[in-house]
Amino acid sequence: MTETIIPGTYIDVRAEGLISAGRIATGVLGIVGTASNGPVGQPVTLALPSQARTRFGLADDPRNPTDGANPLTLVRAVELAYANGASTVVAVRVAGTGKTSASYTLRNDSGQQIAALTTRVPGSWGNAVEVSLQDSEEDCLVERENVESPFNGVRYAPVVPSPRTRVRVVRGATGQAEGFDVVYRRLQSEEQVRPTAAGRFFLDATPVEAGVPAARISVRKPGGVLVDYTGDAIVYETGVPAAGTVRIDPASGELTFAAEEVPAAGAQVTATYGVGHALPTTGQVLLTTWSGDLDFADGEAPVQGDTVEVTYLLDRDSCVQVTLTNAGTVERFVGPDADFLSARINAASQLVSAEPDDLLGNQRPVNDEGLMGSGSNVHGADGANAGRDEYAAGLAALENQLVNIVVLAGQHATTHGDVLAAHLALTANSEHERIGVIGAAGSSVEDINAHGMADGRVVVVAPGIRYPDGITLASGHTAAAVAGLVASVSPQTSLTNKPLNIPDVDQDFNRGQQAQLIGGNVLTIVRKGGFRVLRGVTSEGEGMPYSAIPTRRIVDYARYGVRSAADPYIGRLNNVRVRDALKSSLDGFLTRMVDEEALTGYELDVFADRSQEIRGEVSVVMTLQPTFSIEFVLVTMFLR
Structure with a gap:
């Protein structure tokens, strides 16, 4: 209510008259099945069958399953659904106890395991991942390494001077972050030293640092x-060198050889040596590239409690490149040891995870190449032996998804019908109404009719599918x-014919068998100008309220729509004005159903007496007249 204290115009907008039911999805299909790739137990929304093949892998040959006994079901079911008009599929992969993730072992030069790569999701797809370990062709960037007390050096060396080098200190006492300019004691590698006109040899960079292990x-x-x-044969001072030694003047960089060892004309002199630097000044940190040592200016060194x-x-000579390749996906990771590579892989790889050895993870892996799951490595397996519990878990993943039709790919009612029915009952009571479609076991009419289902939300289908190459699929794929x-047609459209x-x-x-199957409440596919649905029935049974699929779908559509129109009124005033607006919103939705020919008519009343108003209740009573389809054409001929 608007407070009217200061004189002026106050406007109170009452928007209940604009509330209407939203658009309602009726053809979202949920499919649960087994596959060679993809996350297990996680709903994945698809828009095209190609996305299913990319995410879940290709279907195997049911005559020769990958595991030798259980064909994969998910991708083939998705393809059949899209081939018959589905537009949106939410797929869930399930896997049985036989599932494994392919692995690959990284070893040191002694053949010991220093890390293990494992595919991120289980399945035979991982056996095609190629692994290559080679000398790195690029330098390795070490990012935000945490240098521990006494803060005197980085973990890896030699360091390459680079504009990307950063040193950051967070003072524990104040929380203030400080950045430093980085200066280097660096390694000058493979420098060509040419004599002067006077025959003397000088290094290009000075001052020359003594005692560098790599000096040569x-x-x-x-x-x-x-x-x-090398080593003690290099003396870092002026004077006359002894035989077998060379002297370097650290200040001038002049090389002095023993008299009998002075390089003759045409000789090539190459030098690798350390180039020193003055001690760091305020705001600088001195990094020694060959050892990784850090030196701070006086008064700026980190202390206990600081973070560096x-x-x-x-x-690059200290690094290994790991390349992972799978079906056009190429991932590359560069690092000096198994610990570093594992961290990089775990942070960025979509294909594998890595686990370094607790004791040997700080060692460099040797060059190698091969396939994940090959040799003594763990072979990837799909878990195509998924059973009732796994399919129930897959259905549970769909409970809160916007799904209108559910399929257990490749399964039949005798073994999984009760699992499907339990899921449908649960979702019907949690405002996620849907129907389920499942195959019938057996080949004889008697076996098919023994499916054991009698539920207006369950559709039992027969027979199976045959391909020209001889492949046959169970009725669970039909x-x-x-x-x-079902997903391709409106709720009021019958599947009959x-x-x-x-x-x-x-x-x-x-025809006799067809009549028996209709009596057994089986949706049967028959050869009739192609392949057609004999009669679009649920398993509830002739004469029951939801024996026809459209009736069940129309009522579910109405339930979704009524909730969509009524929910915005929760918390609003319970008076005549708001109840009239509620009735108008519901009337608009039901009128739309009449216009769409889902209903032939309806009656609607919205009311509340005083006691209901006090309790916060509104009564909505509606009588719906669902549209029915022509199942039989009865012709009487009069001859004259």
């Missing part, structure tokens, strides 16, 4: 003989095709 002076004589000076993060570039057909897009049926029924 190489002299290749005109005849091809190579002489190397360093980003730097590691020399159910997927029928579900796609509708064509079904399948290559062939694996069994033809004569």
